[in-house]
Amino acid sequence: MNAIEKIEVDTLVVGSGIAGLQSALDLADQGYSVAIVEKAPSIGGKMISLSKVFPTLDCASCITTPRMASVSHHPRITTLTYSTVDAIKREGKTFTAAVTRKPRYIDEKECISCKRCEEVCPVLLPDEYEVGMGAKKTISIPFTNAIPQLPVMHPEHCIRCGACARACPKDCIEFLQEPAPVEIKAKAVILATGYETTPMTAKKQYGLGKLPNVISPMAAERLLAPHGPYGRVLRPSDGMVPGSIAYVQCAGSRDKSIGIPYCSRVCCMYAIKQAILLSGSLPIADITIYYMDIRAFGKGYEQFYNNARAMGINFVKAKVARITEDEKHNPILRIERQEGTSGPEEVKHELVILSQGLVPGHDASSFGLGTQNNDFGFVKLSDEMVSSAVTAGAGVFAAGVVKGPRDIPDSVVDAGSAAMEAANYMRKL
Amino acid sequence: MADAKKLAEQLKKLNELRGPVPQALRDQVAAQNKAQKAILEALGSGPKTAPELAAAAGLTHEKAIWYVAALRKYGKLADVPGKGDYPKYELKGGDAK
Ligand SMILES: Cc1cc2nc3c(=O)[nH]c(=O)nc-3n(C[C@H](O)[C@H](O)[C@H](O)COP(=O)(O)OP(=O)(O)OC[C@H]3O[C@@H](n4cnc5c(N)ncnc54)[C@H](O)[C@@H]3O)c2cc1C
Numbered sequence A: 001m002n003a004i005e006k007i008e009v010d011t012l013v014v015g016s017g018i019a020g021l022q023s024a025l026d027l028a029d030q031g032y033s034v035a036i037v038e039k040a041p042s043i044g045g046k047m048i049s050l051s052k053v054f055p056t057l058d059c060a061s062c063i064t065t066p067r068m069a070s071v072s073h074h075p076r077i078t079t080l081t082y083s084t085v086d087a088i089k090r091e092g093k094t095f096t097a098a099v100t101r102k103p104r105y106i107d108e109k110e111c112i113s114c115k116r117c118e119e120v121c122p123v124l125l126p127d128e129y130e131v132g133m134g135a136k137k138t139i140s141i142p143f144t145n146a147i148p149q150l151p152v153m154h155p156e157h158c159i160r161c162g163a164c165a166r167a168c169p170k171d172c173i174e175f176l177q178e179p180a181p182v183e184i185k186a187k188a189v190i191l192a193t194g195y196e197t198t199p200m201t202a203k204k205q206y207g208l209g210k211l212p213n214v215i216s217p218m219a220a221e222r223l224l225a226p227h228g229p230y231g232r233v234l235r236p237s238d239g240m241v242p243g244s245i246a247y248v249q250c251a252g253s254r255d256k257s258i259g260i261p262y263c264s265r266v267c268c269m270y271a272i273k274q275a276i277l278l279s280g281s282l283p284i285a286d287i288t289i290y291y292m293d294i295r296a297f298g299k300g301y302e303q304f305y306n307n308a309r310a311m312g313i314n315f316v317k318a319k320v321a322r323i324t325e326d327e328k329h330n331p332i333l334r335i336e337r338q339e340g341t342s343g344p345e346e347v348k349h350e351l352v353i354l355s356q357g358l359v360p361g362h363d364a365s366s367f368g369l370g371t372q373n374n375d376f377g378f379v380k381l382s383d384e385m386v387s388s389a390v391t392a393g394a395g396v397f398a399a400g401v402v403k404g405p406r407d408i409p410d411s412v413v414d415a416g417s418a419a420m421e422a423a424n425y426m427r428k429l
Numbered sequence B: 001m002a003d004a005k006k007l008a009e010q011l012k013k014l015n016e017l018r019g020p021v022p023q024a025l026r027d028q029v030a031a032q033n034k035a036q037k038a039i040l041e042a043l044g045s046g047p048k049t050a051p052e053l054a055a056a057a058g059l060t061h062e063k064a065i066w067y068v069a070a071l072r073k074y075g076k077l078a079d080v081p082g083k084g085d086y087p088k089y090e091l092k093g094g095d096a097k
Helices: A018-029 A060-073 A116-120 A163-167 A217-224 A267-281 A301-310 A408-428 B004-018 B023-044 B050-057 B061-073
Strands: A005-008 A011-014 A034-037 A077-080 A083-091 A094-101 A124-127 A134-137 A180-186 A188-191 A195-197 A244-248 A286-291 A314-325 A331-337 A345-348 A351-354 A358-360 A396-398 B077-080 B088-091
Touching: A011 A018, A011 A180, A018 A034, A018 A060, A018 A077, A018 A188, A018 A408, A034 A083, A034 A180, A060 A077, A094 A188, A116 A163, A134 B061, A163 B004, A188 A408, A217 A267, A217 A351, A244 A267, A244 A331, A267 A286, A267 A301, A331 A351, A396 A408, B023 B050, B023 B061, B023 B077, B023 B088, B050 B061, B061 B077
Parallel strands: A005 A180, A011 A034, A011 A188, A034 A077, A188 A396, A244 A286, A244 A351, A286 A314
Antiparallel strands: A083 A094, A094 A180, A124 A134, A195 A358, A314 A331, A331 A345, B077 B088
16 A cells, blocks of 8 residues: 655645636635645536637637646646545644545556557547547546546456557556545635536436437537537437527426526526527527526626527527427427417427536535535535635635536636635634 | 566456456447448448448447547548538548547
């Protein structure tokens, strides 16, 4: 067994989405040392896989990548990716986190990111980064702009042919690598574990994820991204350019039947954004958004919504009761209009996106830091009127969607206040 | 480049630790190789759409477009510019990666 790697810093940040990255940078730029722990093989969180962002339509990776690079090169930030925080204990004024570095099955110090291992590996897997629409190899670098650019091997899919080891110019494949324990000591903790979208299986009326052309909004982001799985917008059942696309709003929020009664705040805006981008890529496509009501709450958002209407995107106030498909996998929506007096009708589209809601990425109360969750599992603030980052756990702060659904600008602002509160707290220790 | 002896030892140890590679995984890789070969062969006679490749390779349409995405990513085939409901793909020339 290896000796435990020990890291001592001022602040531990858990999660490296835009909120975690920003709070780490804010603290490090003020002179504090930071360790940021991310469970995924790359930093960047959800934002790095988005296409463009509302309402500016700036390229998402153009904003995220420089922050990812700044974090990974910052002299005062230690980044641990592909690592899990197993437990955090507070003793006196010090937090001690037990972290496990998961094995990538390579020598991370020697790897030169040449991708030769990936090129020769003969086993293809569905690529979760492309929401299964693309493929990766059993040993592969997670995605083009991943940081760090280190491959990960999935031993359960390895046929042990040894091709990667023979191709590696630095002899850094380590088939027998083991998980490595790390101990991190810190004076403050920032929780930034973000969100997951409600699963495709949440609602049986919408096909339980079994209808190939009923996809998640993250899949739609990947279809729209320049490095997406097909390099253009095609539907996953047969590679057709969809001519008729629909969004089903509140497909996983404001729905007591699936235990998510709250509004996820970003779905109206991301659906409008994607609809605008789709009409740019597919000018002749017919795009419809089925909605309950549109919540365009931020600066410039109403304008964005009006632009979408002006561009010819159809907004239909209707509830979607059920989704089935025809023999060509064209989704059929049974809708009930909320305006007028017509009865239920069935409408056929070629691709449907479920505007899923946001649920907590991690149960932060499981860390045992004295923080509390609200009714929906997000971290509760001690007093929202006083601070947007202070939790019930002394020395524990929260940033981004870990506190509840919000967009990127709000997550970044939050990250700033979490960093400021953490700095304040540490100064007083 | 890995030392052949060290590699053989590692792989042997791995077999001891994890047992043999499951037959289901071997079969899956064999099916993947067959599908990719069939798609590339079908493209040998000219550009094709995903459904055409599915028919030529005996795959479902869904599997065919997945393999197209995989072969495209790993530099074996390229998009053919053009209009139409189903884009066409062609073999990538030379040794381009
Ligand atoms: C389809 C879609 C499109 C969107 N488009 C936009 C848009 O255009 N504009 C906009 O403003 N907002 C948009 N949003 C919202 C936006 O994604 C979020 O506001 C933002 O990404 C939140 O960042 P975060 O850092 O709080 O969370 P995340 O990005 O979720 O980051 C959390 C990180 O923590 C990691 N993590 C989780 N648990 C652990 C653990 N136990 N240990 C270690 N690491 C852990 C995760 O792997 C992840 O990397 C969109 C959302 C969706 C679903």
